[in-house]
Amino acid sequence: MAESQYNEVAAKLREAIRSDAYQHGEMLPTEARLAAEFGVNRATVNKALRMLRSEGLVYVHRGVGTFVHRLPPILRDATARHQRERRERHGSRGALATELTELGYELESMTEVRRAVPPPRVAEVLGVSGEEKSVVVRARRFHANQMPIQIVDSYIPLAIAAGTRIEQVDTGVGGLSSRLADLGHAQAEIEENVTVRLPADDEAAFLQIADDQRVYEIFHVGLTAEDVPVKVTIYIMPVHQWALRYRYSVDP
Amino acid sequence: MAESQYNEVAAKLREAIRSDAYQHGEMLPTEARLAAEFGVNRATVNKALRMLRSEGLVYVHRGVGTFVHRLPPILRDATARHQRERRERHGSRGALATELTELGYELESMTEVRRAVPPPRVAEVLGVSGEEKSVVVRARRFHANQMPIQIVDSYIPLAIAAGTRIEQVDTGVGGLSSRLADLGHAQAEIEENVTVRLPADDEAAFLQIADDQRVYEIFHVGLTAEDVPVKVTIYIMPVHQWALRYRYSVDP
DNA sequence: GAGTGGTCTAGACCACAGA
DNA sequence: CTGTGGTCTAGACCACTCG
Numbered sequence: 090m091a092e093s094q095y096n097e098v099a100a101k102l103r104e105a106i107r108s109d110a111y112q113h114g115e116m117l118p119t120e121a122r123l124a125a126e127f128g129v130n131r132a133t134v135n136k137a138l139r140m141l142r143s144e145g146l147v148y149v150h151r152g153v154g155t156f157v158h159r160l161p162p163i164l165r166d167a168t169a170r171h172q173r174e175r176r177e178r179h180g181s182r183g184a185l186a187t188e189l190t191e192l193g194y195e196l197e198s199m200t201e202v203r204r205a206v207p208p209p210r211v212a213e214v215l216g217v218s219g220e221e222k223s224v225v226v227r228a229r230r231f232h233a234n235q236m237p238i239q240i241v242d243s244y245i246p247l248a249i250a251a252g253t254r255i256e257q258v259d260t261g262v263g264g265l266s267s268r269l270a271d272l273g274h275a276q277a278e279i280e281e282n283v284t285v286r287l288p289a290d291d292e293a294a295f296l297q298i299a300d301d302q303r304v305y306e307i308f309h310v311g312l313t314a315e316d317v318p319v320k321v322t323i324y325i326m327p328v329h330q331w332a333l334r335y336r337y338s339v340d341p
Numbered sequence: 342m343a344e345s346q347y348n349e350v351a352a353k354l355r356e357a358i359r360s361d362a363y364q365h366g367e368m369l370p371t372e373a374r375l376a377a378e379f380g381v382n383r384a385t386v387n388k389a390l391r392m393l394r395s396e397g398l399v400y401v402h403r404g405v406g407t408f409v410h411r412l413p414p415i416l417r418d419a420t421a422r423h424q425r426e427r428r429e430r431h432g433s434r435g436a437l438a439t440e441l442t443e444l445g446y447e448l449e450s451m452t453e454v455r456r457a458v459p460p461p462r463v464a465e466v467l468g469v470s471g472e473e474k475s476v477v478v479r480a481r482r483f484h485a486n487q488m489p490i491q492i493v494d495s496y497i498p499l500a501i502a503a504g505t506r507i508e509q510v511d512t513g514v515g516g517l518s519s520r521l522a523d524l525g526h527a528q529a530e531i532e533e534n535v536t537v538r539l540p541a542d543d544e545a546a547f548l549q550i551a552d553d554q555r556v557y558e559i560f561h562v563g564l565t566a567e568d569v570p571v572k573v574t575i576y577i578m579p580v581h582q583w584a585l586r587y588r589y590s591v592d593p
Numbered sequence: 594g595a596g597t598g599g600t601c602t603a604g605a606c607c608a609c610a611g612a
Numbered sequence: 613c614t615g616t617g618g619t620c621t622a623g624a625c626c627a628c629t630c631g
Contacts, residue, residue, distance in 0.1 A: 093618080093619065093620090094619080094620075095619080095620090096552075119596080119597065119598085120597080120598065121596095121597090129620080129621090130620060130621045130622070131598095131621095131622095132600095132620075132621070132622090133619085133620065133621085135598075135599080135600090136619090136620095138598090140553065143553070144538075144539060149597090149598065149599095150597085150598090150628095150629080151597075151598065151599080151627075151628050151629075152596080152597050152598070152627075152628035152629035152630080153596090153597060153598085153628085153629060153630080154596090154597060154598080155597090155598075162536070167587065167589065168589050266591075276591050277590065277591055278588060278589070278590055278591065279588065279589055279590075279591060280586065280587070280588045281586070281587045281588075282584055282585070282586050283535065283584065283585040283586070283587075284414070284580075284584045284585075285537055285555060285557070285580035285581075286396075287396060300348075301392065301395070303537060303555055303580070305537070311591075328536075328537035328555070329537075332534055332535065332536045333534070333535040333536075334532065334533070334534050334535075335419065335532070335533045335535070335587045335589065336530060336531065336532045336533075336589075337419065337420050337530070337531055337587065337588075337589050338529065338530055338531075339518075339528050339529055339530065339531060339563075345599080345600065345601090346600080346601075347600080347601090371615080371616065371617080372616080372617065373615095373616090381601080381602090382601060382602045382603070383602095383603095383617095384601075384602075384603090384619095385600085385601065385602085387617075387618080387619090388600090388601095390617090401616090401617065401618095402609095402610080402616085402617090403608075403609055403610075403616080403617065403618080404608075404609035404610035404611080404615080404616050404617070405609085405610060405611080405615090405616060405617085406615090406616060406617080407616090407617075
């Protein structure tokens with residue numbers, strides 16, 4: 090990892106950040122200054138910083154400077170968030186709010202609800218039309234301490250959700266899952282498919298990440314006890330901000 | 342995504358690859374040729390190709406050329422691989438072999454077994470010394486169709502494994518999990534923590550990936566019915582080659 | 594207006610693979 | 613030996629932010 094100059098510069102800066110030379114939010118020296126300091130061209134420093142940026146170790150304020158990002162990742166515990174004990178302990182608050190409060194973050198969210206044409210893969214899984222407005226979309230955007238952290242889009246077939254509280258912004262105590270249960274479509278099983286990819290333009294814009302960073306795409310399907318898919322949720326999160334946890338039983 | 346020239350070049354090449362202009366393994370035009378074709382400098386083409394490479398869409402044979410990579414991702418179904426029905430259906434073969442055969446891949450693996458000092462995090466979870474050779478490491482390396490795809494290192498406390506079949510390369514029918522069960526340490530629960538990071542040098546070398554690609558690190562802990570950790574396995578896989586699937590029940 | 598990072602060019606040298 | 617991609621430099625212009 091230490092052959093090329095930009096790799097060496099990157100390694101030195103990583104080390105400086107890992108040690109306590111820089112605090113979260115502190116500005117690094119300018120590229121020109123770093124170039125002089127390390128005795129290399131600015132393009133070389135720029136390439137090194139691009140690496141750090143794509144790792145999530147620094148972020149850039151265009152026209153201002155490069156700043157250090159040193160925050161512990163957020164844990165998304167997929168299994169625990171659906172357990173009764175935990176739900177009861179934390180009352181009506183969502184799973185994410187619970188997780189983040191435990192880490193000392195303050196959570197904010199915005200929700201938009203509309204009827205829409207579902208993406209092809211969602212239409213296929215839900216067994217609805219991919220050409221008409223066949224689903225209700227609940228589009229939520231989350232910030233933690235003023236920092237964007239997650240995009241969550243839930244798709245529910247119109248046949249289930251039309252005219253119900255699911256079409257309102259506030260779904261009430263217990264949220265979307267409880268409303269589905271009220272309507273006779275309680276989810277019994279969850280299937281999640283995880284992939285990692287580059288962000289789309291709108292995702293990168295909301296999450297304030299560079300286009301060479303990566304996001305998790307979690308394709309989450311809620312199924313009833315009869316194995317009927319009743320809800321698809323797609324989660325998009327920057328990989329450097331999150332760790333995922335799953336727990337499951339081994340069939341004896 | 343289409344402002345800068347290198348992004349436009351990258352977008353055009355992505356599109357050419359996604360359509361059927363190139364087959365898997367086919368060589369792209371040289372950077373010089375692409376630069377002439379698109380009317381930009383070679384450095385710009387190089388930057389675009391670097392993006393595609395980091396996405397796993399192309400790979401480079403140093404001194405030869407840039408080649409297209411178009412293979413469907415491998416699905417790692419964490420839950421299904423531990424279910425009895427599936428295990429019985431496929432006999433003594435491992436979970437991975439089963440998954441890959443279904444996708445038409447031919448699987449090869451190498452196994453090394455040794456006693457070693459565990460990494461700090463592993464020592465902590467297993468409750469063993471992080472200074473002495475307190476674990477047996479089963480280091481496996483997997484290829485599918487001659488392509489490296491996965492690094493799997495399992496750590497078992499010496500207190501459990503010393504002198505048993507676990508210390509031999511061939512663990513026999515049912516593999517490591519069955520031997521743990523034989524020894525009275527049957528795993529009842531699995532916890533997996535997923536993160537995404539840059540590869541270490543040795544990981545990049547084995548997996549034949551560039552140092553700006555990403556790998557999943559899956560920190561997998563096997564626990565007995567009494568919640569005692571008996572095995573830690575760390576999986577390292579390139580993100581562009583794999584999708585992860587988890588399925589779990591919702592507590593009613 | 595001054596300073597920042599983002600991008601691009603032209604040109605150069607290198608290590609590597611293969612004929 | 614030739615052709616490939618990997619890297620680096622010097623210099624330039626740009627859009628952006630902020631005082």
